[in-house]
Amino acid sequence: MILDDRDKQNLIDTLKEWEECVGCKELDEEDVGLNHDRYVNLMRRLGETEIENNFSWDKEVCDG
Numbered sequence: 151m152i153l154d155d156r157d158k159q160n161l162i163d164t165l166k167e168w169e170e171c172v173g174c175k176e177l178d179e180e181d182v183g184l185n186h187d188r189y190v191n192l193m194r195r196l197g198e199t200e201i202e203n204n205f206s207w208d209k210e211v212c213d214g
Contacts, residue, residue, distance in 0.1 A: 153196075161196055162197070162198050165189070165192070165193060169189065
């Protein structure tokens with residue numbers, strides 16, 4: 151999949167809103183979905199470098 155800069159910004163905006171409204175899930179390694187580590191990885195791959203400081207939820211609570 152090729153994303154232009156506008157697509158990336160739209161996804162970053164949507165994922166930030168998701169984080170504020172829904173938040174993380176507890177997942178096993180084989181489960182599909184976004185936990186803290188997957189969210190950070192995805193946001194960084196989209197070009198968002200300051201993402202770890204933007205969470206509205208607590209990482210330790212979400213990751214177990």
